[in-house]
Amino acid sequence: MIRIGVDFGGTKIEAAALDEAGVERARLRAPNPGAYEAALGAVIELIERVRLESGAPPGPVGVGMPGSPSPRTGLIRGANSTWLNGRNFKADLEQRLGQPVRLANDANCLALSETEDGAAAKAGGAVFAAILGTGVGGGVVVDGALLEGANGVAGEWGHTPLPWPGPQDKAPPCWCGRSACLETFLSGPSFAADYARATGRKLRAEAVIEAAGQNDRWAIAAFDRYIDRLARALAVLIDFIDPTVIVLGGGMSNVAALYERLPEAIGPHVFYDGWTAPIVKAAHGDSSGVRGAARLWPLKSADRARAAG
Numbered sequence: 001m002i003r004i005g006v007d008f009g010g011t012k013i014e015a016a017a018l019d020e021a022g023v024e025r026a027r028l029r030a031p032n033p034g035a036y037e038a039a040l041g042a043v044i045e046l047i048e049r050v051r052l053e054s055g056a057p058p059g060p061v062g063v064g065m066p067g068s069p070s071p072r073t074g075l076i077r078g079a080n081s082t083w084l085n086g087r088n089f090k091a092d093l094e095q096r097l098g099q100p101v102r103l104a105n106d107a108n109c110l111a112l113s114e115t116e117d118g119a120a121a122k123a124g125g126a127v128f129a130a131i132l133g134t135g136v137g138g139g140v141v142v143d144g145a146l147l148e149g150a151n152g153v154a155g156e157w158g159h160t161p162l163p164w165p166g167p168q169d170k171a172p173p174c175w176c177g178r179s180a181c182l183e184t185f186l187s188g189p190s191f192a193a194d195y196a197r198a199t200g201r202k203l204r205a206e207a208v209i210e211a212a213g214q215n216d217r218w219a220i221a222a223f224d225r226y227i228d229r230l231a232r233a234l235a236v237l238i239d240f241i242d243p244t245v246i247v248l249g250g251g252m253s254n255v256a257a258l259y260e261r262l263p264e265a266i267g268p269h270v271f272y273d274g275w276t277a278p279i280v281k282a283a284h285g286d287s288s289g290v291r292g293a294a295r296l297w298p299l300k301s302a303d304r305a306r307a308a309g
Contacts, residue, residue, distance in 0.1 A: 162181075
């Protein structure tokens with residue numbers, strides 16, 4: 001069995017075909033056109049091209065995306081690509097594909113992928129995966145099973161407030177209509193905006209990190225604030241679910257200093273003593289989401305047997 005997954009990102013759309021062993025048979029990307037009808041067409045085209053390249057027969061598709069479908073109405077809510085909100089994305093895709101579709105939040109797909117055969121493989125217990133990219137989100141897998149919750153919003157970490165705020169913790173209102181959401185502090189663009197507010201200089205997040213490595217004191221200070229805020233945010237999450245492993249994905253996850261500094265920064269904020277858990281980078285990088293999306297359709301017994309050899 002070859003499973004097809006789609007990672008529907010804010011700037012790009014990726015489709016991939018995985019065989020029973022998790023080996024990619026095909027993977028393609030295209031820019032996200034940023035408009036609903038055009039994006040639907042881009043998804044369908046990528047799926048058809050990936051099927052052709054991989055030799056996969058028509059079949060179900062998994063899609064990871066920002067936000068999530070309401071279990072009551074089927075309409076998308078909570079997507080930072082706001083033109084998706086209020087749309088029945090699943091039904092529209094199924095109508096055009098003529099095949100079943102499963103949708104899940106992109107951070108859920110990251111968590112599923114990394115627990116299956118990535119940085120948290122065979123970890124057991126609870127695994128928390130955080131996306132620190134254009135947006136901020138979270139996903140939870142418990143003993144190998146994705147935790148979606150009664151209303152489909154489990155792990156929606158990015159729109160919880162920054163804990164223990166101080167006078168230095170100020171950000172513009174979030175696009176969701178609330179203030180102090182983690183997304184307004186911990187996304188790549190928010191990190192860059194924090195540096196810009198302090199200096200008047202507009203740089204991309206990657207350039208701010210590079211400037212910190214060149215001893216720019218303003219960039220160093222911005223990164224120190226970022227570490228402190230991320231540590232506080234993760235400490236509250238640790239108090240709630242005590243994860244076995246924390247996996248980081250998204251553009252900010254590529255900053256090596258996060259993994260060196262976060263454990264010490266988190267410690268003072270965790271309620272109990274002796275907290276330890278590895279904080280690791282997503283093994284599959286920015287392709288982890290598409291791999292998790294493909295796995296929204298579990299293998300049948302015969303497929304699992306073939307994969308096991």
